[in-house]
Structures are given as C-alpha cells and as structure tokens.
Amino acid sequence: MLSPSVLTTLLILLVGLALARLSAGRLARWAVPAIVVELLIGFGLGNSVLPFDAIKPLSGLTELGVLALFFQVGLEVRGDLLLSRRGTILRLVALSCLAPLLGYWPLTLGFGMAPATALLCLACVAATGTGVTLQLLAQRGAMHTPSGRLLVGVSVLDDLPAIGLLSLSVALGGSNWSRGPGWPGMLLGLGAAAASLVLANLWRQRGGPAPNSPLTVLLLLIGSAWVGEASGLTSLLGALWGGVLFNRLNPESDQLAGLLPMLSGVFLPLYFISVGMRIQVSTLLDSQAWGLALLLLALAVVSKLLCGFGVSANDRRAGIDRWQVIYGLMPRGLPGLVFASTALAAGVINGVQFSSLVLMVSCTSVLGLLLLERRLQTQPRTPGPGAGAGLAGVEDSSQICADQPAESKPKAGAAGVAAGL
Numbered sequence: 001m002l003s004p005s006v007l008t009t010l011l012i013l014l015v016g017l018a019l020a021r022l023s024a025g026r027l028a029r030w031a032v033p034a035i036v037v038e039l040l041i042g043f044g045l046g047n048s049v050l051p052f053d054a055i056k057p058l059s060g061l062t063e064l065g066v067l068a069l070f071f072q073v074g075l076e077v078r079g080d081l082l083l084s085r086r087g088t089i090l091r092l093v094a095l096s097c098l099a100p101l102l103g104y105w106p107l108t109l110g111f112g113m114a115p116a117t118a119l120l121c122l123a124c125v126a127a128t129g130t131g132v133t134l135q136l137l138a139q140r141g142a143m144h145t146p147s148g149r150l151l152v153g154v155s156v157l158d159d160l161p162a163i164g165l166l167s168l169s170v171a172l173g174g175s176n177w178s179r180g181p182g183w184p185g186m187l188l189g190l191g192a193a194a195a196s197l198v199l200a201n202l203w204r205q206r207g208g209p210a211p212n213s214p215l216t217v218l219l220l221l222i223g224s225a226w227v228g229e230a231s232g233l234t235s236l237l238g239a240l241w242g243g244v245l246f247n248r249l250n251p252e253s254d255q256l257a258g259l260l261p262m263l264s265g266v267f268l269p270l271y272f273i274s275v276g277m278r279i280q281v282s283t284l285l286d287s288q289a290w291g292l293a294l295l296l297l298a299l300a301v302v303s304k305l306l307c308g309f310g311v312s313a314n315d316r317r318a319g320i321d322r323w324q325v326i327y328g329l330m331p332r333g334l335p336g337l338v339f340a341s342t343a344l345a346a347g348v349i350n351g352v353q354f355s356s357l358v359l360m361v362s363c364t365s366v367l368g369l370l371l372l373e374r375r376l377q378t379q380p381r382t383p384g385p386g387a388g389a390g391l392a393g394v395e396d397s398s399q400i401c402a403d404q405p406a407e408s409k410p411k412a413g414a415a416g417v418a419a420g421l
Helices: 006-030 034-046 052-075 086-110 115-126 131-139 146-157 160-173 182-205 214-231 235-249 256-278 287-310 313-317 322-329 333-346 351-378 413-419
Strands: none
Touching: 006 034, 006 052, 006 256, 034 256, 034 333, 034 351, 052 214, 052 235, 052 256, 052 333, 086 115, 086 146, 086 160, 086 287, 086 322, 115 160, 115 287, 115 333, 115 351, 131 146, 131 322, 131 333, 131 351, 146 322, 160 235, 160 333, 182 214, 182 235, 214 235, 214 256, 256 333, 256 351, 287 322, 287 351, 322 351, 333 351
C-alpha cells in the first residue's frame, strides 16, 4: 500500500480536526472535553485510512504546540507565584505528587512492571490537566471564586514534579538511553541550565537588549527543547526552562500575545489526534489493557481525593470549597497524554500500556468535569477579591477560552496561559 503524500496527509488531518470541532460543541453539554473527541477521531483515522506511520514526517510540527505550551508554563514560574495562599498551594502540590506513589508496588508486583515503567505510569497519574477545568469554571463564571483562583495557582506548579518523574523514567528505561548521553548528559544539561540562568541575569544587569522578536522566541523555544532532548532531560523540560529564561531576559514582554497561543491553538488539536492514531485496536482487545486502566483509574481518583486534606479549615472559612478543588484536579488532560506519548517513543512502555494510560486520562477528564459541574450547580458563587489569574498548569489554549464571553476570560500573564494546560 502506497503511503499518502504530505498534502493528502495534511488534508485528512484537517478534515478530522474539523469533525472534532463540530462534534465537541454538541458533546460539551455532557461534559465531554474536546480533547477526548480529538482522541476518538484520531483513533478512527489511525485504524482506517491514515496509519500513524504516515504522519511521522509531520510529528515534529504537531509537537510544536506542546513545546509552546510548556514554554508558556516556564514563563509563569516567577518569584511572586506563591504570594497568595502559599501553604495551601504547596500542600496540594506535595499531596498530588506523593499520593500516586502508593501505586508503585501494585504496578511492579501485580503487573510485573519494570521500575521505569511503573514510574512513568505514576507520572501520568500525578499529572494534572487543569485546562479543561479552568474552561468549565470560566464558562460558569466561577473562575474568580476563591476555589477557582486556588486552582489557577496550583496548576502552575502541579506538573513540575511529574515532569521530574517522566525524566527519571526515560533515563532508567528508555531504549535509546544506552546509545544516548546517559547520566553524564543529564548532568551536562543541568549544568547548562544553571549556566544559562547566570548568563541571563548578567545580561539584564549589564543592560543588554531584551529579546522580543518572534524569531528570537522560536530560537529560544526550539533551542532549549533540543538541549533538553539531547541531554536526556526530555524536550518538555527543556522548553519549560526556555520559558523561564525568556521571562528573566524580558519579564515585561507583550510580544508573545499572539505567537504562542497561535502555535498552541493550531498544533495542539493535531497533536491530540496524532495521539489517538497511536492506539491500535489490537491493544484494546488485550484484557491486560483494561485491567491496568482500571487500576490506574482507581489510583488517579484516590490520589486526588487525598489532595482534599490539603485544604485546611482556614481555607474553607475563606470560601474555598474542598470538593471543587478535588474535582478540578482530577482531569489528567494534556500532561498525561504528553507523558505517555513521550514514554512510548522512548521505549519505556509498550502499546498495551499506552492504551491503558490514554483510557485513564480520558476517563478522569470526563469524570472530573461531570463531578465539578454538579458541584458548581449546588454551590453558591463566592467571588474573591481581585480577578487576576495566572497560568493554567500544562491544556489546549484554543479550547479553553473558546466560546467564552470576553468579560469571563481569565487575564493571564504570558499571553493568556491561564487558558492553557
């Protein structure tokens, strides 16, 4: 069978994207996020007219949206991030990261997983895709409530420990690790990150011109992602660090208002479709895939229930609703899918485990939104003082703010990243 041309491949992908957008609007009333619809469209395409191998030449373009989004996360990692409710944010981040580790022994003993594979699964469980959560909160006018503003703050930091677990799992179990830079490469990458931070600070102190052109942004984005990938730290961590550096070099830049959201809005939906194309029907016929998916789903729900202990009595008196926070953290969204796809490409997991992770991500996204919608209907809105919003942890910026009235959209630093992850 002849492989389709690049133009044919692009046309099929864009038609699939159009179908996903049309279907997402109709399914939104049942709290089905667009990301799930795009996964289903990709699954249909990948197992019929367009196998995943046919789009491999375009995989770099689809991943550009993901890198742009992690770059935006780095832009929001600032010193003033924890000025509001620092203790609550840190407790929730710690519980969200540590609670999934309870599943390490069930995964290694019950499913015979290697340590690297188990750590990767736990990284996906620890991830939080609050982008779809923030979209729902904005649509219901609850973004500026105490619970909504807390979720915005938590979402910036919540995925950083999970990215660390991802890097560790790839280092321990990646098939390319033995042929790659290994531990010395990771140390060199960390050294390069530290050196770049020192150089950025010196550049600012000496009054060097701040970078603000789109070309400079793209060079820093792609270059930092390449360094992360080449050193074994993953391109995601490299792109995130690129955002941190850009923020140090030009903290007041408004040049990103159109560039990064455009990259995320165009390429992220195509990325979700490509993730769905990776799932083969044969893997879903394997009973182990469903057994593992059920265990991961149970672990994902329990770990976020434990996060409820991070909301103190003082927080509740301030108007923060514990159950809104729990349900808002439940969707795994984009981070879970990115981690699973990265691990599959690195050889850390196989096709059956990948399908299980995608099932877990999809189920938690739908379940979390359904429960949050129900909770919002039963709770009075308690707007907090101020309406500033920061970043939304690691989802599709084009889908978060879509169909919102202008006055309800979150104001975000770094080009509206609150609509992002």
